[in-house]
Amino acid sequence: MTLVIIGPVTQDVIRIGGDESHKVGGATYYQSFVFEEFFSDYLAFVNCSDESLVNDFPDLSKVRLIGKDDTHFFINDYPDRDDLNVRHQLSxxxxxxxxxSDLEEILPDDIDAFVLNPLNRYDFPAETVDYLKSFGVPIFLSIQGFMRIPGDEVNGNYTIKLSNFDDLTNVLSGVNAIFMDEAEANMIGMGHDVDEMVITNGSHGSRIVSEDEIKIEAIKCDNPVDTTGCGDTYMAAYISQKLLSKSSEIAGNFASRIASEKIEYSGPYNKNR
Structure with a gap:
């Protein structure tokens, strides 16, 4: 079973309580570490201009670069070290x-599922999403990128605002599961043509909405260090269990535990830590 995850790799600045570090980032990057541990038959397709960024992935043999003329840049600023639920972002x-056309010649012949990780609404045009739907395999989609628009300019970057995406209904139609936070869920509402909506809310836990609603408790982390990529880690851990035919409740509880473990140290998930 081959899982294909697609989305940008990024150059990130992480500021926590005044301390600053420079790192590789992006949902596909953080997720690849989780899949490496729990669902190793995957390929990661990443779009950027800086090919050196792929060197930080856990297994370079599983990364395919889609060369572009620019790279996503994010500043993740956590002003209060004691409350990592509060984050200010620039991009x-x-x-x-x-x-x-980027994918037609490089996708493998045997694909069992897609994970799509847009970081802004330019990343996946409707034609690309429709093409991936034509494979007839499960699609797991993070909606955060489709909701993001630039706000105020700050030193050449922009604050991130959320806005409804006019074509979101068509994008979501036929997708198996979508992942978002509570702010995004409040904006798009519930009535979409998807099997599951997985909604995260930081230290307040998560919920999975299908025919019923399953509430997943957050697992307390006594020493939170870095929450960047926590939602991406949760998403990958959840998907890894669903692809192994686990129930949504089992998958949600597993994802909550893995996400909690990830925030105890800086960087992506690593079970050896």
């Missing part, structure tokens, strides 16, 4: 879309 809002 350059790079326009580096993954096109159907």
């Amino acid at each position: 350059n809002f790079a326009q580096v879309p993954v096109l159907k």
